[in-house]
Amino acid sequence: MKKNRLLALGLASALTLGLLAGCGGKPSAPGSTSGTGGDKSNSGAKPAGGVELTVVTSYGGDDGNRSNYENAVASYEAATGNKIMDASGTSNEEWKAKVLTDFQTGTEPDVLFFFTSSDAEPIIQAGKVVDIATIRATYPDYADNMRDSMLAVASDGKNYAIPSSGFWENMFVNTKVLSDCGVAVPGPDYTWDQFLADCETIKAKGYAPIACSLFEVPHYWFEFCIMNNGTLGEQLAIPGSATDAVGQKWAAGLNDIKDLYEKGYFPVNTLTATDAETVQLFAEGEAAFLIDGSWKINYFVDNYGDQLSDYAISYVPAKGERKASEAIGGISMGYFITKKAWDDPAKQAAAVEFVKHMTSDDVMSTFVTTEVTALKNGASPSGLNPLQQAAADANASITGVIGPVQDTITSESRTDLFANVQNVVTGKMSAEDAVASALALN
C-alpha cells in the first residue's frame, strides 16, 4: 500500500517534471519572448519582488568574506523584496563535484558563484549557463562596471562569469618571532640563500621557521618554488613529460621543498598536521614564515584582532631569475546565471539584478581590500586595518603577478601531485616520478 502510493508519487512527480521541462524548453527557443518580458521588468527599474532565488557560492564555511557576503545578500533582499535561498558551501573538490552533479540532474541553482577556469567547462559546454553577450542584449547595463578585457574567456571564446574579487598569494611573517631571533623583515630583494640562513637562525632559537602543513596545503610552496626555478613569464607552461625542461623545473621546485623539509624548517608534524594547526603556530608566535593568500587577512582580523601588528606581509625569497617582488595572483571565480533561471520569466530579472548587486562597485568594495578586481573604477575599500595596510604597502612594491599554474591542470592531476609531495620529501618517491604520475592524469 504505502509503497504503491510512494511509487505513484514518484511517477507523478517524474511526469510533472517532464511536463515542466517541456514547458521550460519552449520560451527559450524564441529568445525574444523572454527578452521582451525581461525588458519590461527592467524598464520598471525594480523587479516585482517576492521572487525566490537559489544561490550557490563558496562563501560558506570559514571563508574570510562570509560575513561580507551575508551582508550583501541581506541588502539585496531588503532592496528588492526578493528572497535568497543560500546553499553555499566551502570550496573544495567535493563541493565542486556536488555543484556539477546538480547541473547534471537538473537541480542547479539560479545563480552560481564558481571557478571560471577549466572547472566550469562542463557546465559551459552543456549550455547550462548564459553568456554575458546574451544577457546584455536584454540588459545592456549588465556588468558595465567591469573591464571586458579582464573577463574570463571560455573555450568557446565567450564570456560567462562576472568576476568577483581576485586574490594574491605572498609571504606572511611573524614580526615578533623575527625580532626575537634578530632577523630583519625580508624586503623585495630577499634571496633564497638569505632565507636559508634566516631559517637556521630561527630554528636554533627553538621556533619552527616555516608554518606549513605539507599534508594539506603544499600548493603554496609548490607554486613559488617552481617559479624560483624558472621565470614569471614561463610560470604557466605545462610539462609535456617529466624529463622536458618544464618537467625538470617542476621537479627542481619539488626538490627545493624536500631540501627545506630535510633541513627541518617545517614544523615537526608538518606531514600529519592540518593547515589550521600550522597557521595557528604562526599566529600564536611559534613559527616565523607562512605563505598564504589574501583571504587569510580576514582570518587574522577575526581571530587575532588585538595582535595584528605582530604580522606583516613580506616577499617570498627568490632564486635564479625570479625576483622576490614577483607573486602569484589573479581572479579565479565569478558569478554565473544559469539557463534555468534565465528561461524562467519570473526569475530572470531577479537573477540579473542579484548579480549586478553583488558585483556593484559598492558591494565589491566591501569584499576587496588589497586584491585585484576587474572593476573599471577599481574598488575603494574604506578603513584598512594595520595588516591590510601592510599588505597594500607590500603590494606597492610588487613588480609582477601571474596566475597559479595548478589552476590550469585537471583536478585529478592536481590532487595527485599534491598528495605525492609528502612522498617526495620523505624520499619514498622521486620528484620526477611525482611529476610523471600527475601528468599521466592531466
Place this chain on the structure above:
Amino acid sequence: MKKITPAKAGTYAVLTFWALTTLYPFVWVILNSFRERGLIRKDSFSIPLPGNGFTMGNYDKAMERFDFGSAYANSLIVSIAVTVAVVLIAGFAAYGLVRFRFKLRGVCYSLIMAGMMFPVFSTIIPVFRMEAAWGIASSGNRWLSLVAVILPQIAGNLCFAIIVLMGFIESVPMELEESAYMDGCNVFQVYFHIIMPAAKSSFATVAIFSFLWSYNDLFTQNFFLRVPREKTITLLLNEISSQAGVDYGLMAASVVLIVVPVLVVYVALQKHIIKGLTAGAIKG
C-alpha cells in the same frame, strides 16, 4: 548482609574502569567548552572557574550564528520517520525470512548481507539522480527535501535491522506460535501478538540504532539538504566546526550542544528502553 567477594570487587573494578573511559572524554569536552579561548592548549584539565578562564562565550557564539530550534526539529522529523519505518519493515522481513521456508530464501538472505556492505558513497549519486527525477531532491521544498533524505536512510538501515532481528527472532521458541495458530490466529496476528512482544527488546535495540544512525549520519544529509531551513543538527555541527578552524572552545561547545539533547533524551527514556531491553528476562 552482602559480603564482598574478591570476584565481585574485581567485577566492579573492571566495569568502573571502562565506565571511566566512556565518561571522561565527555567531561573533558564539557569542561573545555566553558574555557576561554587559548587556554585549552595550555591547560585543559583544571576546572574552569569564574575569574579563572571560565566563559560562556563559546555558547553565545554558537547560538548567535545558528538556528538550533529548526535544526533540532528537522533532525527529529527525519530520525523518527526513519526509525518507525525501519522497525516496521525490517520486523516484517526478518519474521518472513526466519519462519517461512521457501526457495529463494538463501538468495534473499545473501542479498541482504550484500546490501549491508554497499558503501553509501557508491549509491548516493544514482539515488540523488533518481530522486531529482521524481522531483523530491533539491526541490527547494523543505518537506520534500526531508523525504528525500528519509527514503535512502530507511533503505540504508534496513539490512542491518533485518540481520539483527533475524538473530533474535530465531531464538523465540516456536511452540507459542504453534499454539496461537491452533487457537485460530492468522500469521499477522501471530506476528503482532506473539513475536513482537517476545522480541520486544530486540525491536527496541534496532529502533535505538536506527534513530542514532539517522540522527548522526552526515554524508546523506549533507548531500540532500542544502539550504538553511532544511539543515539538521548534524549539519550545523559540521558547519560550525568548519568555520571554527582552531577555535577549540567553539568546537567543544558545539559538540556539547549536539550531544547533550540526545543524551538527555536517552537518559530520560532509558527507563522505558531498559524495560524494553530486559522484557525478555524475568529478573528480580
Place this chain on the structure above:
Amino acid sequence: MGPTLYRKKAPLIAFLLPAFVFLILFLYYPFIQNIINSFSDITGLGAPAQGLNTPWYANYATLFTDPKLRTALGNTVLLTICTVIFQVGIALILALLVDSIRVGAQLFRTLYFFPIVISATALGLMFNLIFLYNGGMLNQLLTNLGFAAENIDWKDPDHFLFTMFAPVMWQYVGFYFVILVTGLNNISQDLYEAAALDGCTGLNRVRYVTLPLLRNVLCTCLVLAITGSLKVFDLPWVMFGAGMPQDQGWLTGTYMYDQTFNRGNVDYGSAIAILIVVLGVLFSNIANRVFKPRNDI
C-alpha cells in the same frame, strides 16, 4: 520441517515486499549502476560515462597492482581482526559481568552506551583534541606526569595505528555490548535455575549455558563486525583524511571515498566498492560457516 502455521506462503509476499521495494530502489538499483560504472570510463563525479574502459576490466587489473589499495586492505584486515577480538571480546566480557551484578547494572548500561550516541563527526573532533600534537589532552597528560619529555606526534607512522584504531574500538564496544546484553536478557531465567539445580554455576554456567545460547547473537555480532570494519569511514576520515601518514593510513572505506569524491576517479572507486562488497560477503559467509554449524540458511 516448519510447523503448519508457515505452510501457506501467501502472507510471505506481504512480509517481504516492503523491505525489498526499498532495497531494490535505493540499494540494488544504484549498486547495479555502480557495477556498470566500474567498467566504464568516467572522468568526473556526476559526469556521464564515456563508453567502456579499454580494456573493459582495466579497473580490476589496477586493483591488483595498486600499492595504496594493498596498504588499505592490509590495514582493514588488521582492523577487522582487532574488531573481532577487542570490540566483540571486550563487549562480551562487559556484558557477562554486567549481567552478573545487580547494583549499578543500570548505570553501567547507560554509560557504556554513551559513545554510540555521538556522531562520528563530533567524536572525530573530540579525538582530534585528545590526540592533538600541540597541547592535546594526551600529550598534556604525559608531559605533566613526566612520562614523556616532549610531545608525541600521535599521527606519525609509529603511532597512527593506535590513534586510528583505538577510537573506533572504543566507540563500538558499546554497540556490541548492547546487542549482547539484549541477547543475555532473552535467555530465560528458568534455564539458569535449572542449571543451578544441576550444580552448574559461575564460569561453568557461562561456558555450558550462556555461551551456547548466545551463539546466534554472537554470530550476528561477528558478521556486523566484519562488514562494519570493511566500511569504516567517518572517524578515520575526520581524524586522518587522505591516507595520513604518508599513504600508510588508508582503509578500504577512506580509499574508496578519496578516489571517488576527491580525485573524481569514479569508475575506479566503483571497482573498490565492489571489492568491499565481495570481500564482506566472503568473510561473513566464512564466519557463518565456522561459527554457526547448525546453519540452516
